Amino acid sequence: MQNFALSNFGRRPGPCVAAKYSGETGHRLGARYGAGLSERSRFGRELSELQRNRDLGGRRWIYVPYDQLNDGFGPLAALDPREAGVLLIEHPGKAARRPYHRQKLALVLSNQRHFALEQAARGVVIDYRVAGEGGYAEVVRRVARERGPLIVQEPAERELREELRSLLGRELSEVPHAGWLTTFEQFQRAAPAGPPYRMDAFYRVVRRELNVLMERGKPRGGRFSFDAENRKPYRGEPAAPETLRFSPDAVTLEVGELIERHYSQHPGQLDLTSLPATRRDAEQQLDWALANCLPTFGPFEDAMSTTSSGLFHTRLSPLINLHRLLPSVVLAGVLSTSLPLASQEGFVRQVLGWREFVRHVHRATDGFRVLPAGIIGEPAAPSALGAARPLPPAYWGDRSGLACLDHVVTDVWREAYSHHITRLMVLSNLASLLELSPRELTDWFWVAYADAYDWVVEPNVLAMGTYAVADLMTTKPYVSGAAYIQRMSDYCRGCSFDPKRNCPITPLYWAFLARHEQQLGGNQRMMVPLTALRRRPAARRAHDARVFEAVSARLAEGQPVTPAELPALPE
Ligand SMILES: Cc1cc2nc3c(=O)[nH]c(=O)nc-3n(C[C@H](O)[C@H](O)[C@H](O)COP(=O)(O)OP(=O)(O)OC[C@H]3O[C@@H](n4cnc5c(N)ncnc54)[C@H](O)[C@@H]3O)c2cc1C
Ligand code: SF4
Secondary structure, three states, X not given: OOOOOHHHHOOOOOXXXXXXXXXXXXXXXXXXXXXXXXXXXXXXXXXXXXXXXXXXXXXXXXXXXXXXXXXXXXXXXXXXXXXXEEEEEEXXXXXXXXXXXXXXXXXXXXXXXXXXXXXXXXXXEEEEEEOOOOHHHHHHHHHHHHHOOEEEEOOOOHHHHHHHHHHEOOOEEEEOOOOXXXXXXXHHHHOOOOOOOOXXXXXHHHXXXXXXXXXXXXXXXXXXXXXXXXXXXXXXXXXXXXXXXOOXXXXXXXXXXXXXXXXXXXXXXXXHHHOOOOHHHHHHHHXXXXXXXXXXXXXXXXXXXXXXXXXXXXXXXXXXXXXXXXXXXXXXXXXXXXXXXXXXXXXXXXXXXXXXXXXXXXXXXXXXXXXXXXXXXXXXXXXXXXXXXXXXXXXXXOOOOOHHHHHHHHHXXXXXXXXXXXXXXXXXXXXXXXXXXXXXXXXXXXXXXXXXXXXXXXXXXHHHHOOOOHHHOOOOOOOOOHHHHXXXXXXXXXXXXXXXXXXXXXXXXXXXXXXXXXXXXXXXXHHHHHHHHHHOOHHHHHHHHHHHHHHHHHHHOOOOOOHHHOOOOOO
C-alpha cells in the first residue's frame, strides 16, 4: 500500500492536501465532481423526481451537517416536514483533506445522499450542494442570502465548528446538539475541581441522574461496573456472528464509482456490500447487534481473535457517530432487551459512559489546546512522555513481522474497523512502546477508521491510547508485554516469535518502563510494574534497550522484524 506522509497534514486542517497524491486541488475536484450531482446522476435524478413541483415558500431552513443524519432529534424533529427545508453539503475538499479510507468516504457520502432522499420522500425540501474552495461556510453564506438565516445544531466536530464560527448569529443560528445523552454540567458535577477527569465518576453521576440500570437509588446488581467479569479470552465458542451484508442500491453504487474516480489514491478496501447506507440498513444493523452481539458482549469484550475482527462487538459506532442511529435509540434498545447484566451494563458503560465522556473532555480542553501546565508538545499535539518518532510503514500495511500488529492493520485497511482492544492493546500499545508521535498516530486513526472524527479520535488516542496528556483522562499508560496479547488473543499462534521466549514486545515493554521510570514513579497504579523493573537484572535491561533500538530501526526502514535480527539474549 502507498505510504502517506501524514505528518505533513496532521495538526490542523490545512490547505487541500489531496493535491499531494491525486494531483487535484479541492477547487478543481469540486468543480468536476459537482457535475456528478446534476440530473445526469442517478442521485440527482431521484432527488429532483421526489421534489418535482414542490413549494419552496414558507420553509424553515436547517443546515444539517454530515454527521447529524436523522430526523428524530433537534429542529428537524420539531417541524412538520412540509414546513422544513434542509441544506446538505458535500465538500470534496474536506474528503480530500486527509487520505481517508475509501470505505469511510463511501459511508459518509452514501448515508448523506440516502438521508436526502429519505427526507425528500417525507415532504422536506432538500437543497443539496457541492462546496468549492470556500467550503461549508461559503455554501451556507450563499444559501442564507437566498433564503434567510438557517438553524444548525452545534456540530460535534471542532473542525466544522471552526469553519462555521464566523457565520454564527448572522447567517446561522446555532442551537445545542440534541443527540447527546448527557450535559456538560453533569460532566462538571463529576469533576467539580476540574482535571484530572475520570470516566468512572462521570458514569456514576449520569447513571444516577438519568436513572439508568438503577433500583431504588442503587445500581442494579449492586455494582456500577461488571468490568472485572468481562475479561475472558475467546477460544472459538460460541461462534462469532457473521457480519451483515447489504445489497448496494443504484445510489450507493454511484457513490462507489465516485470514490473510485476521485479518491482512487486513498488507502483501504472499498466494499459496498458491507456498507449500511439507508435508514433501514442502520435499523437492521441495530437489530443484528441486539440479537447476535449483545447477549455475549460482556464476557468477550476484551478478547481478540484472528477468526473475527469484531467478535461480539456491535460495529454500531460508524452509524452512531453519523446519527443514523441515535444514541438514545441504541441505549433504549439495549435497556429494553433481556440480556445478562454484565453484558448490558458493559455496553451501557460504553455508550452512556465512555462515548459521552470523551466528547466532554474534547470540549473541556478545546480539542487538547487547553492543557494542564507541564505537558510537552504543541496545542492539539501533546506528548507527555516525549514520544516523537514517525509512524512506520507497518501502519500503512507493510509487514512488520509482528503477527499481532500485522493482523490488526490488515483488518483495518480491509474494513475501516477493528474493535476497542485491538485499537488500545495492539495499535496504541505498540505505538507507545516504540515512542511514536501520538499526534501522528491520532491522524492515522482519524483516516483509517470509519467512526473517527476529531471529537472522538483525539481523546481516545491522545489520552487513552498513548498517555500523551498524562493522567488528564486515564490513570496510567495502557501498555503491556507479550503476555497480555497471548492471553487475550490467538495472534501468537501464527507468529514467527514465541511470546514466552523471544517476542520483542516484552523487552519493548520493559524498555518503555525504564525510559519513563522517573516520570511514572509517582503513579500508584504503576508501582507493581516499576518494582518488578527494579528487580530486573542490568544485563536484561541493557538487552531491552537494544531490542527497542533494533525493532525501531527495522520498522522505520519498512523492513519486517525477524527473530534472527534481534540482539541475542544475555547468557
Ligand atoms: C486508540 C483508540 C481509538 C479510538 N477511536 C475511536 C474513534 O475514532 N471513534 C469512535 O467512535 N470510537 C473510538 N474508539 C472507541 C472504541 O474503540 C470504538 O467506539 C469501538 O471500538 C467501536 O466499535 P463497536 O461499535 O463495534 O463497539 P462496541 O464495543 O460494540 O460498542 C460500544 C459503543 O460504545 C461507544 N464507545 C465505546 N467506547 C468508546 C470510546 N472510548 N469513545 C467513544 N465511543 C465509545 C461506541 O459508540 C461503540 O459503538 C477508540 C478507542 C481507542 C482505544
Ligand atoms: S509473539 Fe509477540 S509479536 Fe507475535 S503475535 Fe504474539 S505478542 Fe505479537
